[in-house]
Structures are given as C-alpha cells and as structure tokens.
Amino acid sequence: MGAGMMKSLILHLAVLVLLFLLQFVISDYAILTLTRMMVLGIFASGFNILFGYTGLLSLGHAMFFGAGVYAAGLPIYHFGWSVPLAFVFAIFMSFVAAVIIGVIALRTVRDSFMILTLMLAQAGYLAILYFNRETGGSEGLTMPQASRSFDFLGLTIDLTDAATRYNIAVLLLAITIVVSFILIQGRYGRLFNAIRENEARTEMLGYNVLTAKLFSFTVSGTIAGMAGAAYAILFGYIGATFAGIQYSIEALLFTLLGGAGTLLGPLLGSILMTTLIDRLSEVTSAYFLFLGLILIALTLWFPKGLLGTIKEKWLPWLT
Amino acid sequence: MGFGPFLFLATLEGLVQASVLVLTAVGLSLVFGVMRVVNVAHGEFFMLGAVIAWFVATNMPGDPAIGFIAALIISPLAVGAVAYVADRLILTRLNYNPEATIVATIGLLYVIQQSVLMTYGADARPVDPPFYYTIRLPWFGYSSYKLFVIAAACVLLGVIWFVLKRTKWGLLMRATQFDRETALAFGIPVRKVYSFVFAIGAGLAAIGAVLIVPIQQAHYLMGLDPLLLSFTVVIIGGLGSIQGTIFAAILIGLSDGILSVFFSPTLAKIVSTLFVAMVLVFKPNGLFAKAKR
Amino acid sequence: MADVTFLKTKDLKCHFGGIKAVDGVDFTLEKGEIRAIIGPNGAGKSTFVSLLSGRTEATAGEVEFLGENVTRLPAYKRVRRGIAYTFQITNIYKDFPVIENVAIAVQSRLSNSGEKTGAGRIRAEAEKVLARVGLSQFAERKAGELAYGHQRLLEVGMGLALQPELLILDEPTQGLSDSEVSDFCDLVKEIAQNATILLIEHNMDVVMTLAGRITVLNQGRILAEGSPEDIRANRAVQDAYLGRGDE
Ligand SMILES: Nc1ncnc2c1ncn2[C@@H]1O[C@H](COP(=O)(O)OP(=O)(O)O)[C@@H](O)[C@H]1O
Ligand SMILES: [Mg+2]
Numbered sequence: 117m118g119a120g121m122m123k124s125l126i127l128h129l130a131v132l133v134l135l136f137l138l139q140f141v142i143s144d145y146a147i148l149t150l151t152r153m154m155v156l157g158i159f160a161s162g163f164n165i166l167f168g169y170t171g172l173l174s175l176g177h178a179m180f181f182g183a184g185v186y187a188a189g190l191p192i193y194h195f196g197w198s199v200p201l202a203f204v205f206a207i208f209m210s211f212v213a214a215v216i217i218g219v220i221a222l223r224t225v226r227d228s229f230m231i232l233t234l235m236l237a238q239a240g241y242l243a244i245l246y247f248n249r250e251t252g253g254s255e256g257l258t259m260p261q262a263s264r265s266f267d268f269l270g271l272t273i274d275l276t277d278a279a280t281r282y283n284i285a286v287l288l289l290a291i292t293i294v295v296s297f298i299l300i301q302g303r304y305g306r307l308f309n310a311i312r313e314n315e316a317r318t319e320m321l322g323y324n325v326l327t328a329k330l331f332s333f334t335v336s337g338t339i340a341g342m343a344g345a346a347y348a349i350l351f352g353y354i355g356a357t358f359a360g361i362q363y364s365i366e367a368l369l370f371t372l373l374g375g376a377g378t379l380l381g382p383l384l385g386s387i388l389m390t391t392l393i394d395r396l397s398e399v400t401s402a403y404f405l406f407l408g409l410i411l412i413a414l415t416l417w418f419p420k421g422l423l424g425t426i427k428e429k430w431l432p433w434l435t
Numbered sequence: 436m437g438f439g440p441f442l443f444l445a446t447l448e449g450l451v452q453a454s455v456l457v458l459t460a461v462g463l464s465l466v467f468g469v470m471r472v473v474n475v476a477h478g479e480f481f482m483l484g485a486v487i488a489w490f491v492a493t494n495m496p497g498d499p500a501i502g503f504i505a506a507l508i509i510s511p512l513a514v515g516a517v518a519y520v521a522d523r524l525i526l527t528r529l530n531y532n533p534e535a536t537i538v539a540t541i542g543l544l545y546v547i548q549q550s551v552l553m554t555y556g557a558d559a560r561p562v563d564p565p566f567y568y569t570i571r572l573p574w575f576g577y578s579s580y581k582l583f584v585i586a587a588a589c590v591l592l593g594v595i596w597f598v599l600k601r602t603k604w605g606l607l608m609r610a611t612q613f614d615r616e617t618a619l620a621f622g623i624p625v626r627k628v629y630s631f632v633f634a635i636g637a638g639l640a641a642i643g644a645v646l647i648v649p650i651q652q653a654h655y656l657m658g659l660d661p662l663l664l665s666f667t668v669v670i671i672g673g674l675g676s677i678q679g680t681i682f683a684a685i686l687i688g689l690s691d692g693i694l695s696v697f698f699s700p701t702l703a704k705i706v707s708t709l710f711v712a713m714v715l716v717f718k719p720n721g722l723f724a725k726a727k728r
Numbered sequence: 729m730a731d732v733t734f735l736k737t738k739d740l741k742c743h744f745g746g747i748k749a750v751d752g753v754d755f756t757l758e759k760g761e762i763r764a765i766i767g768p769n770g771a772g773k774s775t776f777v778s779l780l781s782g783r784t785e786a787t788a789g790e791v792e793f794l795g796e797n798v799t800r801l802p803a804y805k806r807v808r809r810g811i812a813y814t815f816q817i818t819n820i821y822k823d824f825p826v827i828e829n830v831a832i833a834v835q836s837r838l839s840n841s842g843e844k845t846g847a848g849r850i851r852a853e854a855e856k857v858l859a860r861v862g863l864s865q866f867a868e869r870k871a872g873e874l875a876y877g878h879q880r881l882l883e884v885g886m887g888l889a890l891q892p893e894l895l896i897l898d899e900p901t902q903g904l905s906d907s908e909v910s911d912f913c914d915l916v917k918e919i920a921q922n923a924t925i926l927l928i929e930h931n932m933d934v935v936m937t938l939a940g941r942i943t944v945l946n947q948g949r950i951l952a953e954g955s956p957e958d959i960r961a962n963r964a965v966q967d968a969y970l971g972r973g974d975e
C-alpha cells in the first residue's frame with residue numbers, strides 16, 4: 117500500500133469514527149437530521165461512482181433510490197415481511213433494476229444517455245402514481261407499527277429510537293465508503309477514470325468499455341437502492357416523491373457541491389445542503405430557488421466542488 | 436354520443452395539443468440542432484410565456500382580444516430576452532460543454548420556476564380567449580378558439596420554414612448547425628447565432644404557451660409536461676431534425692390526446708415515455724431517419 | 729502446425745456514404761516485418777489500419793490475424809489478441825500523469841493475461857516502458873503538458889506497454905524535430921526485435937531506413953508493393969505522388 121493510499125484510508129476511517137462519536141455530543145434534533153443526511157449521502161455516493169468516477173451523468177438516479185424505497189416498503193406493508201428480509205430483498209431488486217436499466221441505457225451516449233435516464237425515471241415515477249392503490253401514490257404509505265421494532269441476531273432493534281437509527285445509518289455509510297474505497301483504489305478505479313477521461317483510447321488499450329460501464333452502473337444503482345431501502349425502513353414512510361426528478365437532481369447537486377470523484381464529497385454535499393436548507397427555511401421558503409442558483413454557480417465557478425478543489429490544490433492523494 | 440363523434444372530438448383535442456406541442460418542440464429541436472444543447476429549462480420558458488401572457492392580458496384595458504394580441508407579441512419577446520441573457524451570462528461561459536450546460540439549465544429551471552412562484556404565486560389563473568364563438572356541429576359544439584390555435588400553429592410553422600430556408604438568418608443557422616468549425620472559419624459569428632437561436636427557441640415555446648392559456652390555466656408548475664413531451668417529440672423525430680419534429684409532434688399530440696380521452700392520462704404518459712426510451716435505444720437517429728450508409 | 733499468415737486481408741472495403749476510403753485491399757504481412765504504408769493524403773491509409781485494429785467497421789471483406797477471422801471482433805478483443813494501435817492524432821489521457829497513461833495499458837495487458845495486477849507490479853512495469861521510450865524524467869508530469877514530440881513518444885509507449893504482436897503506428901514522426909526522428913527510428917528498430925510493425929509514414933527517409941517492404945495505397949487501393957528500391961523505381965508511384973503534388 118502506497119503512502120498516499122494509507123493517508124486516504126486513515127482519513128476516511130477517522131471521518132467514520134468521528135461520525136459515530138458525534139452522537140454522544142449533539143442534540144436529538146441534530147441526530148435526526150444527521151441520520152437523514154447520511155442516508156442521502158449514501159445515495160449520492162452511489163450516484164458519484166457513475167458520475168464522478170466513470171463520467172456518466174445519469175439524470176434519473178431517483179429511480180434506483182425509489183426502487184429501494186418501494187422494494188423494501190411494499191413487502192413490509194402488504195405482506196408483513198420482516199425488516200431485514202425486506203432490506204436484503206430491496207438491495208437485490210435494485211441490483212436487478214440497475215442491470216436491466218444499465219443494459220438499455222448504456223446503448224446510448226452523452227446527451228441521449230442523460231435524456232434516456234431522465235425519461236426512464238419519469239416512467240417509473242408515473243408508474244408509482246398509476247398503481248396508487250398498491251403504492252399509495254403521492255400521498256405515500258406509513259409503515260405499520262409492527263415493523264418499527266424487530267429482533268435481529270438476538271438483538272432487539274427499535275427503529276423509533278433516534279440513536280438506533282443513527283447507528284444503522286453510520287454502519288451503512290461505513291459499508292458504502294469501505295466498499296467504494298476498495299473498488300476505487302483497485303483496478304476498477306483506474307479503469308473507470310480512464311473511461312471518464314478518454315473512452316476511445318481506453319477501448320483501444322484492450323478494455324471492454326461497455327462491460328466496465330455496466331459494472332459501474334450496477335454498483336452505482338445498487339448503492340442508491342440500498343440508500344432508498346434504508347430510508348424507507350428507518351423513517352417508516354414511502355412515497356412517490358422519492359422516485360421523482362427532484363431526488364435525481366439532489367444526488368447531482370450534493371455530488372457537485374462536495375466534489376465529484378471524491379469519496380466523501382457526496383456526504384459533505386448532503387450535509388452542507390441540508391444544513392443550508394434548514395437555515396434558509398427560517399428566512400425563506402425558496403429552497404428550490406437556491407438549489408437552482410447553486411447549481412448554476414457550481415458549474416460556472418466551482419466545477420470541481422469542495423473536496424475536488426482541495427484534492428487538486430493540496431491533497432493529491434485524496435480518493 | 437356515439438363512438439364515431441367521440442373519436443372525432445378526441446382527434447380535434449389531439450390536434451390542438453399537437454399544435455402547441457409542435458411549436459414548443461421545434462424550439463427545443465432548433466436549440467439542440469444548432470447548438471447541441473439539451474435545454475432542460477425549455478419547459479420553464481413555456482411556463483414563463485403563459486404567466487407573462489396572463490400579466491399582459493389582465494393589465495390590458497378593453498376587449499380581451501386586444502389583451503390577447505398584446506400577449507402574443509410581448510410574451511415571446513420577453514421570454515426570448517430572458518433566454519438571450521441566460522445564454523450570454525451562463526451558457527457561453529460554459530463553452531456549451533454538454534454536461535455543464537445540462538446541469539446549468541437544470542439550475543435555470545428551478546430559478547425561473549421559483550421566481551414565478553414568488554411573484555405570481557401558486558394559483559392557476561385563466562386568460563380570456565380573444566373570442567368565444569362556438570361552432571355547432573351535429574354532435575357537439577366546438578370552441579372556435581381551439582380551431583384558431585390549430586390554424587395559428589400552421590401559419591407559424593410556415594413562417595419558421597420560410598425563415599429557415601429562405602432568409603440569410605436561416606442560412607447562417609443551417610451553416611452553423613452543419614459544421615461549427617467551418618462556419619467559424621467563414622466568419623459566421625457563431626456565438627451570436629447561438630444566442631439568437633436560444634432566444635428564438637424559447638420564444639417559440641412562449642408562443643405555444645400564449646396560445647394554450649385561454650384553454651389551460653397558467654400555473655408555475657405547468658412546464659414539466661411540455662418539457663417531457665417535447666423531449667419525446669424531438670427524440671422520435673430525430674434530434675435536431677425540424678421536419679421529423681413536426682411529424683412526431685402531430686403523431687404524439689394526436690396519440691396523447693386520443694389515449695388520454697379513452698384511457699388514463701398517466702398511462703398514456705407512461706406508454707409514450709417508454710416508447711421514446713426504446714426509440715432512443717434502437718433508432719437513435721429518430722423513428723423516421725433513414726438508416727445511415 | 730501449418731504455416732499461418734501473420735496478417736491477411738481479403739478484398740477489404742470501407743465506404744463512408746459515397747467515399748470509398750478503402751476499396752478492395754488484399755494485403756498480407758509476415759511475422760517480424762517492418763512494413764511501411766505510404767500514399768498521398770486521403771489515400772485511405774488511416775482508414776485501412778483502423779479496419780485492422782477494429783476502430784472502424786469494415787463495409788465488406790475480411791481481416792485474418794494469426795489464422796483467425798477477426799473481421800467482426802470488436803476493437804478491444806483484437807487488442808487482446810495482440811494488435812496495438814497508436815492514433816494519428818495524439819490521443820492520450822491529457823489530465824493524467826505520464827506514468828498513469830502507461831499504467832492503464834500495463835494493467836490491461838496483465839489482467840487480460842490473467843496475471844496479478846498489484847499496484848507495485850503495474851508501476852514497475854510502467855517505469856520500464858517509460859525508460860524504453862526515454863520519458864522517465866517526466867513520469868509524474870501531466871501528460872498534456874509534455875512537448876508535442878514527447879506526447880508522440882508516450883503514445884508509442886502506451887502501445888509498447890501492451891507487448892503486442894503487431895504494433896500499428898500512424899504517422900508517428902509527424903511534427904517531430906530531426907534529432908527526435910532519428911531517436912525514434914532507433915526505438916522502432918529495437919521494438920521490431922519482438923514485434924511486427926506496420927508503419928504509416930510520410931517522411932521518406934524514415935521509410936527507407938526502417939521498412940523492409942513498402943505498400944503504396946492510392947484512392948483506397950494498393951498501387952504497388954515491394955522493397956524500398958522497387959518502390960523508388962516505380963513509375964506509377966512517382967506519378968501518384970507527382971500528380972498530386974503531395975510532399
Ligand atoms: N469517418 C469518416 N467519415 C467520412 N469520411 C471519412 C472518414 N474517415 C475518413 N474519411 C475519408 O476517407 C478518405 C481516406 O481518409 P484517410 O484514411 O484518413 O486517408 P489517409 O490517412 O491516407 O490520409 C478521405 O477522403 C477521408 O475524407
Ligand atoms: Mg491518415
């Protein structure tokens with residue numbers, strides 16, 4: 117292991133430990149919002165694998181987040197599945213969705229890819245509205261009380277307890293960061309970067325670019341789906357907005373703000389944006405106005421985002 | 436009402452939809468064709484056109500027809516000006532890089548939408564049609580205004596066609612679309628052409644919106660549907676091809692109108708969205724494009 | 729094993745609409761050769777080698793490499809079978825360090841031959857390649873910041889890192905200074921000890937120094953083929969060049 121990689125690993129582990137310890141010093145309200153930030157951070161991290169590392173801009177990643185939300189929530193609500201089973205099932209279904217959508221979407225490139233992912237996500241969103249008898253439509257469904265507490269490996273897990281939810285989120289975030297770290301430091305990281313930088317050249321060096329893109333797409337969609345499943349389970353609510361275009365855009369926004377192509381960027385973006393919204397909502401309700409302005413400002417003056425700029429200027433070893 | 440007249444009514448409604456759609460979609464197609472820019476804010480230009488039409492029409496004294504005509508002139512100009520400024524301030528500076536422009540136009544989408552919400556409010560508001568005359572058919576009465584919309588769209592398409600094929604401006608646009616580098620080398624002010632095309636594209640969406648507000652009310656969230664429908668049309672017609680766009684707009688407008696009357700509008704949208712996705716994947720040059728080579 | 733031709737094309741064609749860029753080429757290449765392809769601009773040279781590498785799809789005809797019909801194989805599979813291609817217009821990872829450019833190629837070769845792809849091993853092999861093309865001192869520089877001649881060398885280095893059977897070089901000396909050209913010739917001679925080389929080249933001095941045989945393309949067809957002396961003496965070749973006033 118090189119020195120840079122070691123530093124990077126230590127930094128990421130330190131951040132995770134810090135997040136774990138934070139629960140002992142912050143307020144209950146902060147615990148709740150930070151839980152939400154972390155889950156959305158996981159979603160954006162999944163998006164970032166595809167966008168930041170592989171250079172493919174999907175405008176429809178909410179379809180995977182939504183797939184996770186519904187594949188976890190619907191079996192719990194309608195069939196009374198146990199929470200762990202529903203969670204695993206949801207991850208599997210997101211994986212299947214990502215493979216299928218990936219095979220279709222990756223036949224297109226650039227502009228067409230962006231429009232296609234946007235369209236497919238919109239079809240998914242409309243389907244949720246259309247089957248509103250099963251899905252609850254835009255009103256959504258609240259998970260039954262029975263699913264808010266369950267036994268798992270001899271432990272009783274109470275999802276109404278804020279600290280429990282927080283620790284589950286930390287655990288899932290840790291899994292996401294570690295898996296991404298291994299992936300990005302390994303040969304796939306090099307390959308993804310090469311594809312982002314120069315696809316034609318990469319093909320002519322003997323790489324199967326399409327398979328690599330599909331792999332990236334699948335990992336990305338599965339992580340996004342896991343985040344969706346976690347959201348449904350932790351907060352006990354599912355609704356069509358989670359699959360709507362706004363969530364696709366938020367994943368993009370968090371990633372751009374924190375720094376595309378850095379592992380902690382999406383989490384940082386999620387924390388900053390959510391905090392900003394909280395602060396703003398005290399003075400104005402125009403959250404979306406700021407969302408738009410920030411998107412424009414980032415593309416114009418700050419395309420690498422926070423960690424991307426830090427990486428470029430001071431910490432080249434940052435992953 | 437029997438099935439025949441019912442289908443006739445659905446077809447008429449579909450044609451009205453198609454008329455507005457064709458103007459909006461040609462705007463989007465022009466921008467994509469000439470500038471290679473996917474303008475996600477296009478639907479908001481449409482919405483802005485409708486809202487400005489409402490402002491103009493309600494503040495214009497006298498006959499509703501005067502207000503309407505004023506709106507038909509002022510609204511596209513105002514929206515075009517907004518688009519022109521957006522292009523100058525944002526898109527030129529991004530050098531029209533595909534990813535950056537798409538992200539920036541998403542930003543623009545929210546900025547326009549929320550600015551309208553903060554000034555115009557969340558209500559849906561109607562605009563009076565310039566005339567109310569109802570045409571009596573044997574089976575049902577039909578608004579003459581809607582027929583006017585269809586006629587107006589045909590006339591405007593004729594104008595667009597004329598501008599593109601017969602004027603110096605059209606030539607500049609086509610030259611820029613054909614080969615940007617060569618156009619530059621021949622001294623065509625590509626940047627200026629881009630800004631104007633962006634403004635014209637937005638203005639076309641605004642015209643479509645002015646025509647529709649007497650039928651559908653102006654609302655700050657009304658932009659998403661025309662955006663997605665325009666994408667649908669532009670993709671089916673072939674990205675950047677004007678003739679294909681016109682043809683596809685009629686096809687989609689009609690089928691959307693008819694499907695929505697007979698089935699649920701949501702289902703109609705799902706079907707058309709998935710259909711488009713398949714076109715994009717299997718016939719990336721559009722449904723009507725001849726195979727290359 | 730029966731004698732297989734190293735590389736062979738049969739009636740190979742590539743048409744772009746009405747343009748017949750390559751129009752019925754029968755071509756063979758023996759293992760170990762240094763072969764030059766010459767011809768006026770627009771003769772179809774780049775298109776022809778793109779057809780060999782799979783970067784461009786053939787309209788008709790066949791390409792056979794080491795006895796296998798590879799006409800329908802995608803480019804990356806041909807690279808894995810040993811056909812490396814360097815671009816006429818320098819095509820490198822401009823924002824990456826020089827060594828990373830080569831490392832990407834090294835990783836491709838190692839993982840395709842099922843060998844270990846540890847970071848240390850890849851780096852060591854990449855360093856060896858950089859030493860061969862004389863770019864060691866620039867290893868950590870951004871590739872896009874290198875002088876043009878050095879970028880050309882890096883392009884060749886990426887091909888070399890694949891340890892190919894066949895290395896295709898499309899106008900590698902274009903834009904190089906005289907001294908760089910002569911260093912480059914030495915490098916090609918060295919590479920040729922382990923690989924067959926197919927070289928598109930406009931600089932006739934380079935062609936005469938390096939090539940064992942020369943193929944002349946004109947308007948998508950083979951106009952002549954033979955030793956450097958034959959080609960020099962060939963009237964048709966002289967006409968093709970003089971007629972076009974190319975060089
Ligand atoms: N992708 C392409 N599309 C259309 N025409 C092409 C394409 N590539 C090459 N050509 C045409 O094919 C002919 C041969 O080009 P090329 O192979 O680059 O020639 P050379 O390398 O010998 O100069 C030229 O007329 C060129 O314009
Ligand atoms: Mg060439």
